[in-house]
Structure formats: structure tokens, C-alpha cells
Amino acid sequence: MGRVPRRVGMAIAVLALGVAALPRGVRAQSEELRRELEAMRKQLKQMQEQLERQQELIDKLSAEKQAPAAPPAVAAKPPEAKTAEAAAADEERLKREVTENLMKRLRPQLAAANKTFPSQFNPAIGLIVDTVGSYGSKTRGDFELRAAELGISASVDPFARGYAIITGSNQGGFDVEEAAIVTTSLPYNLTFKGGRFFADFGRLSKFHDHDLPFVNRPVVLDRFVQGESQADGVELNYLVPMKQYLTLTGGWYNKMGAENDRVDNTVSRDLSQFTYLGRAATFFNLSDANSVDLGGSWAYTPEVKIDDGASRTLAGIDLTYRYSPLSQASYRGLVWGTELLYNQEDRPVGGFPTTSAAAATSLERALGVPALAAQTRGSPFTLADPTSAAATPLVFKRRDTTGLYTYLEARLTQRYYPGFLFDYAQDLDHVAGYTTAYSPYLTLWLSEFNRLRLQYTRLEQPGLHENEFFLQWTVILGSHVHSFRDR
Amino acid sequence: MKRLTIAFLILTLLGSAALAPADSKINVVATIPDLADMARHIGGDLVEVSSIATGVENIHAVPMKPSFATLLNQADVLLLLGLEAEHAFLPALLEASRNPRILRDAPGYIDCSTYVEVLEVPTRIDRALGDQHPMGNPHYNLDPVSMKEAARAIADGLGRNYPEHTAVFKKNLDAYLAQLDAAIARWEKEAAPLKGKKLVSYHPDLIYFAERFGMEAFGTIELRAGIPPTPSHIEELEESMRKNKVDIVVRELHYPAGLAETVAQATGAKLVELPAFVGGVPEAKDYISFVDYNLHTMLKAVQSS
Numbered sequence: 001m002g003r004v005p006r007r008v009g010m011a012i013a014v015l016a017l018g019v020a021a022l023p024r025g026v027r028a029q030s031e032e033l034r035r036e037l038e039a040m041r042k043q044l045k046q047m048q049e050q051l052e053r054q055q056e057l058i059d060k061l062s063a064e065k066q067a068p069a070a071p072p073a074v075a076a077k078p079p080e081a082k083t084a085e086a087a088a089a090d091e092e093r094l095k096r097e098v099t100e101n102l103m104k105r106l107r108p109q110l111a112a113a114n115k116t117f118p119s120q121f122n123p124a125i126g127l128i129v130d131t132v133g134s135y136g137s138k139t140r141g142d143f144e145l146r147a148a149e150l151g152i153s154a155s156v157d158p159f160a161r162g163y164a165i166i167t168g169s170n171q172g173g174f175d176v177e178e179a180a181i182v183t184t185s186l187p188y189n190l191t192f193k194g195g196r197f198f199a200d201f202g203r204l205s206k207f208h209d210h211d212l213p214f215v216n217r218p219v220v221l222d223r224f225v226q227g228e229s230q231a232d233g234v235e236l237n238y239l240v241p242m243k244q245y246l247t248l249t250g251g252w253y254n255k256m257g258a259e260n261d262r263v264d265n266t267v268s269r270d271l272s273q274f275t276y277l278g279r280a281a282t283f284f285n286l287s288d289a290n291s292v293d294l295g296g297s298w299a300y301t302p303e304v305k306i307d308d309g310a311s312r313t314l315a316g317i318d319l320t321y322r323y324s325p326l327s328q329a330s331y332r333g334l335v336w337g338t339e340l341l342y343n344q345e346d347r348p349v350g351g352f353p354t355t356s357a358a359a360a361t362s363l364e365r366a367l368g369v370p371a372l373a374a375q376t377r378g379s380p381f382t383l384a385d386p387t388s389a390a391a392t393p394l395v396f397k398r399r400d401t402t403g404l405y406t407y408l409e410a411r412l413t414q415r416y417y418p419g420f421l422f423d424y425a426q427d428l429d430h431v432a433g434y435t436t437a438y439s440p441y442l443t444l445w446l447s448e449f450n451r452l453r454l455q456y457t458r459l460e461q462p463g464l465h466e467n468e469f470f471l472q473w474t475v476i477l478g479s480h481v482h483s484f485r486d487r
Numbered sequence: 488m489k490r491l492t493i494a495f496l497i498l499t500l501l502g503s504a505a506l507a508p509a510d511s512k513i514n515v516v517a518t519i520p521d522l523a524d525m526a527r528h529i530g531g532d533l534v535e536v537s538s539i540a541t542g543v544e545n546i547h548a549v550p551m552k553p554s555f556a557t558l559l560n561q562a563d564v565l566l567l568l569g570l571e572a573e574h575a576f577l578p579a580l581l582e583a584s585r586n587p588r589i590l591r592d593a594p595g596y597i598d599c600s601t602y603v604e605v606l607e608v609p610t611r612i613d614r615a616l617g618d619q620h621p622m623g624n625p626h627y628n629l630d631p632v633s634m635k636e637a638a639r640a641i642a643d644g645l646g647r648n649y650p651e652h653t654a655v656f657k658k659n660l661d662a663y664l665a666q667l668d669a670a671i672a673r674w675e676k677e678a679a680p681l682k683g684k685k686l687v688s689y690h691p692d693l694i695y696f697a698e699r700f701g702m703e704a705f706g707t708i709e710l711r712a713g714i715p716p717t718p719s720h721i722e723e724l725e726e727s728m729r730k731n732k733v734d735i736v737v738r739e740l741h742y743p744a745g746l747a748e749t750v751a752q753a754t755g756a757k758l759v760e761l762p763a764f765v766g767g768v769p770e771a772k773d774y775i776s777f778v779d780y781n782l783h784t785m786l787k788a789v790q791s792s
Contacts, residue, residue: 189560189585239560239585245553283553288541291552322550326541327741330548413743414715447714449614484579487551 123154123162124479130210136468145170146209149177153481159185165208177208177230177258189239196232198485199256200249200279201297202339203318204405205229211486213335213409213419214441215455215470220403220425224314224341227258231275232265244282251277256299256314262306272302293320308396310346333411340404343428348394351429401426403434409443417443435461449476513649516562516589518573519546520765521628522599524773525638526566528663529656530645539576542766545741546625547618547713551576559584562595564648566641569600572625597644602636603627606694617711628764630695631671631778635664670775674700674782680789686735687728687750689742692763696781705733708746721750728754734792735785739763757788 128149135141146169153163164179180195198206205225209217217227233253240246253275255263263273281295299314316339323334403425411417423437441455453472459465512535517523523538530536537558540549546568559565559580567573581590588595605623612621627633642660646653682701686693689708697704705728710720728750736756738747741763751758761781762768771777 184582184590185587186585191585239556239583241560243557245557285552285554291550293553324550326550327543327545328743329550330545330741331743447614448618482551482575482579484551484556484583487579 121154123152124481126151126479127477128208128210128474129477130472130474132215132473133471134468136466138464138466139468149208149210151479153479155184156181159183177228189241191237191239193235193237194233196230197235199229199231199233199251199253199277199299200235200237201225201229201256201277201299201314202316202341203293203295203320203337204339206485210474213337213407213417213443214421214439215453215472216439216457218339218405218421219423219435219437220339220341220405222259223425223428224343224401224403225257226260229256230258231256233274235277246280246282249277249279249281251275251279251299253277255301263301263304270303273305275299275301289323289325291322291324293322294318304345307346308394310396310398312343312345314341314343316341331411331414335409335411336407337409338404338406341402343399343401343403345399345428346396347399347429349397351431352394399428399430401428401430415445417445419443433462435459449480451475513645514561514563515566515645516558516564517566518549518577519568519628521634521774521777522566522568522637522641524765525634525641525663526645529638529642529659531655531659533649533652533655534645538766539580540764542762542764542771543741544764545739546572546763547575548741549573549576551579553583555580556583559589560586562586562589564595564597564644565589566597566599566644568625568628569598570605570622570625570627571620594644594648597640599637599640599644600625600627601640603633604636606698607691617709618713620712624691624694626692626763627695629693629778629781630699631667631674631774632699633695634774635667635671638663638667666775670778674778677786678782680786684735684789685731685733686737686759687724687733687756688737689739689747692739693737693761700782700785702735705731708736708742708750716746721746725750725753728756735759735788737761740767757792759785759788761785 128147128151129145130147130149131144132146133141133143147167148169149165149167151163151165153161155161160181160183162179162181165177166174166179167177168174176196178195178197180193180197183190183192186192200206202221202225204212204218205221206229208228221227231251231253232255233251235249235251238248240248254265254269256275256277263275277297277299279295279297281293284292284294286292295318297316297318301312303309304312318339319337321334321336325332403423405421405423407419407421409417409419419441421437421439421441423439424434426434437457437459439455439457441453444452444454446452451472451474453470453474455470455472457466457468457470459468513530513533515523515526515530515534515536517526517536517538519540520538520542523536526534526536539555539558540546544550555576562584565581567577587593590596600622605627607624609616609619609621609623612619628637638660642656645656649656678700683703685703685705686697687706687708688704691704691707691709691712693702694704696702706724708716708721708724710716716724733754733756736747736751736754736758738744738758738760739762740760744760748758750756761784762771762777765771765774765777767777768780770780
């Protein structure tokens with residue numbers, strides 16, 4: 001009577017062994033198999049019960065048959081031996097059947113899994129769609145596909161990983177925002193990066209537009225860094241091996257700034273015409289819930305052609321305070337972020353002549369300033385045109401300029417994040433005074449991958465007072481990694 | 488330039504001196520205190536263990552602090568829950584830590600889910616279904632039997648990295664499993680009143696607990712894993728809970744209190760507040776007292792309903 005459960009047990013053990021031997025990659029399929037095995041287990045149990053009933057019947061009949069005349073002792077042995085032999089054969093047959101059945105089910109799935117293996121080497125792919133609708137009292141309204149940003153990333157080999165961010169927008173065409181190689185196994189806590197990437201300058205300069213806590217890049221970053229801190233070059237980063245977090249970065253680039261048109265990115269240059277960067281960043285854990293990030297950045301270009309060959313220094317301090325109660329981090333919190341920037345370079349008295357209207361318009365729009373007003377007033381945002389500068393001799397003067405932004409954002413629930421941004425930036429040429437902007441905003445996280453944002457901006461500078469309203473909708477499709485850079 | 492080089496060398500020397508280990512213990516960093524506790528039992532005097540999370544956090548929202556990068560930078564081995572439970576902070580921290588010993592696929596990267604029988608492995612991956620974990624539900628730490636497998640993974644992982652101590656790890660593991668087995672036998676007896684009771688939790692992290700102790704995980708307050716609830720979802724959930732006579736609403740302590748309480752009141756279910764990890768409440772000092780706390784809190788609620 002004990003043989004049948006043992007056989008069933010063995011069959012289940014064989015099945016379990018089969019499943020345990022599966023590689024992790026086919027775990028999903030094995031889950032389905034597990035369910036099928038469960039069904040088989042039930043069938044086997046039913047079989048077991050049926051066999052038990054039959055066995056009982058056989059025993060009963062045998063007993064009745066044997067009762068009238070007990071068989072001789074010698075005659076009792078052969079049937080027992082025969083039963084044991086039959087049971088062993090049964091066990092063997094059951095094992096074989098179960099294995100065959102299992103393999104029959106597994107083979108097509110393993111084959112299907114194998115077919116996908118070549119694509120396993122494909123990089124992780126994600127797409128971010130960032131759209132902004134805006135309306136201003138002077139700029140009027142516009143719906144803008146600000147970016148459709150394709151991100152791909154993968155390990156290159158045991159020594160490096162690579163990533164690229166390719167962006168298309170309603171400005172037309174595609175732009176390689178980043179395409180970089182990063183080492184993963186250098187000794188002495190070093191990381192080396194090469195290609196096109198966002199230079200390690202400040203904090204929000206390294207954020208893509210859609211990752212910013214508000215709709216638009218702060219005026220000071222757009223004016224001083226000129227967009228994201230995009231740079232073609234190399235960067236070495238060192239994590240100082242001590243308990244206090246401290247990283248040091250050294251960079252060497254053609255130029256810095258995604259919209260920095262004052263330096264040509266495509267021509268070769270003397271060593272004195274590259275931009276060199278140094279940065280130190282640290283972190284203070286004030287308590288479990290309170291912390292401060294502090295960083296200092298310094299970018300130096302010994303010789304800027306357009307500035308009459310003079311040097312340019314751009315320096316900044318960034319400070320971020322976070323309150324994030326550990327047990328409520330997903331629905332309570334506060335962030336205060338601020339950056340102070342200082343720029344020193346030779347600028348033409350009265351500013352650069354403004355003939356590149358299209359380029360100027362593009363920058364003005366990015367800043368939310370009416371292009372027409374900017375062109376007629378001699379805006380601080382206007383871009384330089386090297387040709388016209390060469391045509392008309394300019395008188396240069398050393399200019400020191402400062403600017404800052406500061407924002408406060410609260411996390412009230414898992415969904416609602418209200419905040420307020422203040423901007424202040426001097427005119428690089430000391431022509432149009434300074435600009436201030438006040439922007440209350442509300443971010444609504446429908447999920448981690450779907451975000452709506454409402455923002456009002458009051459922009460003020462001499463001769464220009466503008467009210468603007470923004471509605472931003474950003475979604476993420478596919479792969480998305482929480483990066484350390486965007487924290 | 489020369490001055491810069493000297494400063495760099497000084498910093499390196501100072502840093503190295505500051506971090507020179509006081510003794511030659513194995514530096515183990517665990518992502519959660521549950522694994523840290525087990526590592527202390529299994530590693531004994533050979534290990535120095537620290538944990539990234541303190542136990543009160545939501546594992547999917549642990550703040551990504553730079554100080555964790557320095558902690559991981561010094562780790563000899565890393566213990567993680569696995570099944571992408573730590574996706575919100577660990578991959579980025581590993582990259583920032585520059586420690587090749589504990590990178591994914593390195594010997595020091597010890598995924599404690601390796602031997603666990605995983606529940607809720609999705610057959611379809613789609614963000615419309617919420618924040619899915621492609622490898623299955625990662626909250627197995629609430630099931631003591633699954634955690635026996637995690638303990639085995641820790642012992643094997645430590646042995647793989649330090650083969651000279653394998654015998655010690657094995658001996659400590661056996662002793663710990665004996666303790667855990669005795670506790671499991673007790674818990675299974677104590678849990679008898681929970682059999683067949685239905686529960687709704689805020690997030691689908693009570694699945695393993697329910698399965699172990701014969702309860703039925705009926706649904707979640709979240710619309711889908713990781714997606715905040717909507718009013719219509721709550722309405723439907725409450726109606727369905729009333730119809731199906733759900734006994735318990737569980738608020739994992741890292742989720743907001745108000746809504747769970749409202750749902751419990753509206754449906755006549757008993758509200759139970761449970762920690763998700765060791766250290767989540769002062770009583771849950773180690774893994775055994777953590778399971779004790781969860782089970783006894785649940786029993787109290789069921790018996791008083």
C-alpha cells in the first residue's frame with residue numbers, strides 16, 4: 001500500500017528536479033510549468049487514490065480467494081517477487097513517462113528562449129516624450145514637442161559601459177545629446193568618461209530638460225552655461241576613499257554648454273582654447289531624514305577667440321538640502337536647491353552685435369522671452385555673431401557677472417509636489433540690467449512614468465514684464481534607470 | 488600642476504589611512520536589516536555587518552544617499568533581497584561606489600533570492616499592470632521558510648568568497664536554521680486561527696506571509712503595484728471586500744495611514760499595521776522577533792474581530 005504514494009513522490013521529485021535545473025532566464029516559463037506541474041500533481045493524486053481503491057479491491061478479492069485453502073509456503077514467494085518486479089517496472093515506466101512529458105513541454109519553450117538569446121545583447125532602450133503647452137501675455141500660445149528622447153545603454157565589455165541619448169524635437173532633426181563611454185573597473189576609485197556627455201558642472205546643468213523639477217531651465221543656467229552642460233571631451237572622476245563622501249572631477253572639453261554657439265565644436269584648436277573643469281562634491285548626513293549636498297565647480301577657458309582671445313572663468317556653488325523622513329519617503333519630503341554662478345570674461349562694450357536673429361529667437365524662446373522685444377531692446381540673451389564681430393572692431397572690457405536660482409519643493413502625497421522657483425541673473429554685457437523670475441508650480445505624478453506639471457512664471461527685466469503659463473506632460477516608455485546623477 | 492598632484496596624493500593617503508580596517512573582518516553590506524541579521528548569525532565573529540535600509544523604509548523608495556556609495560565602496564560582499572526589489576537605489580549606488588567586487592555577477596554580489604521559490608512571476612510584462620517585478624514578487628522576507636533559503640544563499644555566498652571559512656559558515660548556518668526551524672514549527676501551530684482569513688494590503692507585499700500561514704491575499708489598496716489608488720478603485724475594492732467578507736486590512740507602516748483606516752472602517756475589516764522589515768518597529772529587533780511581531784499582531788486582530 002505504501003508503494004503508490006512513494007511512486008507519486010518520486011515522480012514529483014523528478015519533476016521538481018527538472019524544474020530546479022532550469023536556468024534563471026527561463027524562470028518565467030518555469031512558473032507556467034509549475035502551474036502545469038501542480039495540475040499534474042493533482043492528476044497523479046487522483047491516480048493514486050484510484051490505484052489505492054483498486055489495490056484494496058485486489059487485496060479483498062485475494063483474501064476471499066485464499067481463505068478456503070491456504071497455499072503452500074513455497075508457492076507464496078513467486079507472486080511476491082513478481083509483485084516487487086512489477087512495481088519496480090511500474091516505477092521505471094512512470095519516471096520515464098513523467099520525464100518524457102516534462103521534456104515534451106519544456107523543449108519548445110527552451111527553443112523559443114534560445115531564439116531570443118541573440119537579442120539579449122541588445123542595449124536597454126527607453127523613450128521619453130516631453131511636451132509643453134505655453135501661453136504668455138506677449139509671447140502668445142504654443143504647443144511644443146520639446147523632446148522625444150531615445151536613451152540606450154549597455155555594458156560594452158567587463159571594462160566599460162556605454163550610453164547614448166538621441167533627441168528629436170519640433171526644432172527639426174535629431175541631435176545626439178549624449179553618447180559616452182564610461183569605465184567600470186578602473187582601480188583607485190577612478191572613473192573615466194569620454195565622448196559627448198553632460199560635464200560635471202553644478203547640479204541642474206547635468207539634468208536633461210524633462211528631468212528638471214520645473215518646466216524651464218533656470219535663467220542663470222541658460223545664460224551662463226547655455227543649456228545643459230553638454231561637452232565633447234574627457235572627464236576623470238575620483239571617489240576619495242574615506243567615510244565622508246567626497247568626489248573630485250577633472251574635465252577637458254572642446255567647450256561646455258549645449259547651446260553655447262560662441263565656440264565652434266567642430267574645428268581643431270590650441271590647448272589654450274579648450275575648456276578645463278574642476279569640481280568637488282560632498283554630502284552631509286545631518287540625521288536619518290535630513291541631509292545636505294554641497295558642490296563647487298570651476299570651468300576655465302584660457303583663450304576664448306570671440307572674447308578677443310581673453311580667458312573665461314565660470315564658477316559655481318550648488319547646495320541641496322533634503323528632508324526625507326525614512327518611513328514616509330515616498331509621500332513626504334522637502335527639497336531646497338540653490339546654485340550661485342559667477343562668470344568672468346571679456347565682453348564688448350555695449351554687447352555683441354545681434355544679427356543672428358534665428359539663433360537669438362531660439363534662445364529667447366527657451367527662456368520664455370518674446371523674441372521681438374529682445375531684438376528691439378538689445379536683450380541680454382542675444383547671441384554673438386563672430387562674422388559681424390570681425391567686421392566691426394569691438395572694444396572689450398572685463399565683465400564679472402553673477403546669477404542664481406533657488407527653489408523649494410514639497411512632497412505632500414505620493415502624487416502632488418508643489419514648488420516655487422526664484423531666478424536672478426545679471427546681463428553678461430552689463431547692458432540690460434538683470435532678470436528676475438518667480439515661478440510657482442505643481443507637479444502631479446500619475447505614476448513613476450507619467451507626470452503632469454503646471455507652472456506660472458512672472459518674468460521681469462527692464463522694459464519687459466511677462467506672465468506665462470505652462471502645462472507640461474512627460475512620459476517614459478521602456479527602460480528607465482534611477483540614475484545617481486539626477487538625484 | 489605639481490601642487491595639484493601633491494594634494495591628490497595627500498588626499499589618497501589620508502583617505503586610505505582613514506579607512507584602514509581596524510581588524511581583518513569581512514565587511515558585509517546588506518540592503519535590508521533582515522539579511523544583515525542573518526549574516527551576523529552565519530558569519531559570526533568573521534564578519535562586520537551593516538545595512539543600507541534601517542527597516543522603516545519602503546524598499547522601493549529608499550533615499551539614494553551618497554553616504555551609501557562610500558559604504559558600498561568598502562564592502563567585501565553585498566547581500567540583497569534580489570528580484571529587482573532594490574531597483575530604486577541599488578543599481579545607481581553600485582555604479583557610484585566603484586567597487587568591482589560587488590558588481591552584478593561578481594562573486595561578492597550575493598542575491599539571496601537564488602534558492603527561493605518565487606511567487607507571482609508575471610507571464611506578461613506591461614507597465615499597464617503597474618510597477619512589475621519581472622522575476623516575481625520580491626517580498627519573500629515576510630515568509631520564514633523562504634528566508635531559510637535566503638540564509639542558505641548567504642552561507643553559500645560567503646563560502647564562495649571565503650572558501651577557507653566554509654566550515655564555519657556551514658556550522659553557523661546549521662545552528663541558525665535549527666533555531667529558525669523550531670520557531671517555524673511554533674509559528675505554524677500558532678497561526679491556526681489565521682487559516683482561510685482574507686486580507687487586503689496596501690501593496691502586494693503580504694503574498695508570501697499569507698501563503699505561509701494559510702491566509703488569502705484578496706487585493707491591494709494601490710491600484711496596481713506602485714500605482715497610487717484612485718477613488719473609483721477604492722470604491723470597487725470596498726464593495727468587493729464587503730461582498731467577500733474580507734477580515735483584515737494591512738497597512739505596511741511605510742504607507743500612509745488615513746486611507747487604510749478608511750477602507751477598514753468602511754468594510755468592517757480589522758486594521759493591522761505591520762512592519763515590512765526587521766527594525767520596522769522597536770520590537771522587531773531580529774528576524775525571529777520580526778516574524779513573532781507580525782504573526783502575533785495579525786493573530787490579535789483576527790481573534791478580536
